Amino acid sequence: MSLIGYARVSTADQSLNSQLDALKAAGCKKIYQEKMSGVRDDRPELQKCLDYIRDGDTLVVLKLDRLGRSLHHLVTVINLLHEKEANFRSLSDSIDTNSPSGRLTFHVMGAMAEFEKSLNADRTRLGLASARARGRIGGRPKALDSEKEGIVDQRRSEGVSVAKIAEELEIGVATVYRYLKSQEADAA
CATH class of the missing domain: 1.10.10 (Arc Repressor Mutant, subunit A)
Structure with missing residues (x-):
């Protein structure tokens, strides 16, 4: 049962020091570090971290936005941890899935992510139908008329x-x- 830290900044010229200090103070012995945008899903150090985590471990971040920029991605990562019977803790956001209130918070966030995804799909469908009704067809224009x-x-x-x-x-x-x-x- 280890605390595994993950620290990320968006650009190479930003410093990880404050995150590293907070994660070490929280008791993380192993910390994965990444200098890459949180929008990207293909973050190699995050993947290594998730591959490393075992049953009973806890993934610790300073803030939720260090793990991911979208609610959908956060929920995906937390669900992966749950499948591995591991936990998640955000130091600044006071979320700890090892506690009942932390799990409840994340279930609510998951429901909100699904709701947001459903709303976006509905908006897209309505927008396409509206455009078709006006004679516009979506997609890239043909290169050859x-x-x-x-x-x-x-x-x-x-x-x-x-x-x-x-x-x-x-x-x-x-x-x-x-x-x-x-x-x-x-x-x-």
Whole structure:
């Protein structure tokens, strides 16, 4: 039953010292350190930390935002700890999942994360339906409109290379190849 610390700052020029001091004072013998944005989910030191934690251990951070920027990510990490039968403690936020009130706080946060996720999905669905009703279709605009398709056909019939056509139209070579392939499929 060990206290495992995790300290993170967003940029390389920021200092971890205050977090390290607080984690050591809390009794952490092993501390994982990272200089990377909390928005990223692919934080190698956090992953090493989570892989290291065993049954009965407690992951300790100075503040919740050191672990993750989104509520959804925080809940995901805490659920992973729960699966490993490990605990979580945030020193500044007075959250400790080793206590009934700490577990309740995190369950409420988890419910809020699910609610937020559901609201975002509903907003997105309504926004897309509203845009479709106005004749707008989402997604990236096509690189080749009918005018450019005609130019591709004409230039190819003249024997011009795909690379040269792409350069003239200021589009990617792959776009020209995809168009030509679709034309071949339609002809077949």
